[in-house]
Amino acid sequence: MSVTAPATMSPERRPASPFGDRMKRSLRRIAIWVPLLALAIWTIYPVLMTLSISFKTKADVSADPGLIPENPTLDGYRSVLERQGFQDAFLNSMVVGLGTALLTVVLAVPAAYAFARFRFRGRHLLLLFTLLPRLIPGLGLMVPMYRIAVFLGAIDLLLTLIVAFTATVLPLAVWLFVGFFQQVPRELEEAANVDGSSLYTRIRYIVLPLAFPAIITVGVLAFREAWNEFNLVLALTSSPGSRTLPYELFLMTQTTGFQDNPGQAAFAIMTIIPFIFIYLRLERYVVSGLTSGALK
């Protein structure tokens, strides 16, 4: 009985006329295509529109609604490049971004290696504790860090920004690396150990080369954080020469009177492009680093 029951049930439940099946399939296809199209438009169209405006003249922004500008011009970019403070801000952003990426990796690798390889008392608790700061938003740090920086006389120093940003990314970095190091087979290192290599050589020639994707991932994440951070820059800088790009762009939007729309668009595009460029070149590593480390 129990064997025959399903056999008689299923044809009843599923009337498989070829027409109904085709209907169903095309309906299903629409149900996937419409949201995908919406997703692509939602994500890309605002950026494309901004790109388009950045190549228009001020007058054409309202006169010429097309996506492809009729009279393309570089005036918007020129006005930004000539803007006092843009070059400084761009340079500062680069220095702070690279500095943060470097410092984060240098501090996170040894810490994570220790967490992953050595069994010491309270290491689980300590590892959980490392994550605690991640729960504190940058916003909450603004005022206290400002007061501390004023007290230390560290306002306007790029190093202050690098240290502050590194502190905010480190928890994530350590966790990513721990996940990664735990996956590096212990046998590999033990074999090297038997061959008489020191801790340093093991890390240098076995662990680090294997950890390359993770290092790139963490570097890119840290760079992104530093490149895009606004709150802490607002709090920790006061003179024009020490700002980074988001702050400078913010000041540009605050100018009263006639808005330089192509200029703002061009500025936004120029803050986006370098990062997209870096990301596209390294995406391969970032994706594999994230999937092997974090999503474990």
Place this chain on the structure above:
Amino acid sequence: MVTALLLFPVVYAVFGSLFDTDFIGGSPDFVGLGQYVDLFQDPDFVWSIGRTLVFVTGVLVIGIPLGLVFAFALSRATGKLRFLRGVTIVPYLISGIATAVIFRLILNRDFGEVNRVLGFFGVEDLAWFSNPTLAMLASMLAQVWSDLPLVILLILGGLMTVDADLLDAADVDGATGWKRAWRISIPLIIPQLALATILLSYQALTSLGVILALTGGGPVDATRTLPIALYETAFIDLETNKAMAIVVVILVFNALLTLVYWGISRRYDLEAA
């Protein structure tokens, strides 16, 4: 060391919020909870709390369904369409300020693309940044745009773990795609959905750059959420002790969200994520 570096400011904030300095450089007076009493009697501050709740709720109401739909669609995008996953992440790479600039342009009353499209459907001339309700909506949209990649990827990650056999079995039993989504996939990804909700509310609760550069808290304080109030108190009125009390209020909201998430993840028997 790291923990200390970040925890110290918080302790400092709590401590600092208990004092009041009459003028810059003056010696601080201990006022106990006086700052908080003042704050909650200040109609502007209470208004900001209300605006924050509206903002966070709006971001969730727009963001979570949108994230769900997009994640479902992406989970079916196989083969050549996989590149869409890379595209999805683009807003995540763009700073809050640049996001605000983009939205100022596409929502512009004179030449904004959104008004042009709406005009085609008969909705004329929306003044996005001078109408209080629309300004709030604009802020929510910009916030959702910038944080949606995280939501989508989280939910997508959940959907990937849903057992394909289970869905096939349901298909054989004649369940429609809609039914399979509601009855099987969504119940199975509740942990990821909860995490996405909490994360999105975190981001909305502490969003300063997007709103500040988009609306500046206006018009008539319609978008003056707690972070904006914090910014104005600390860096325009220079009342840092009062600002630290606001910081503590925001942190308390944050902690409440964390507790909610903890409760959910315990209920679903997860390891601490």
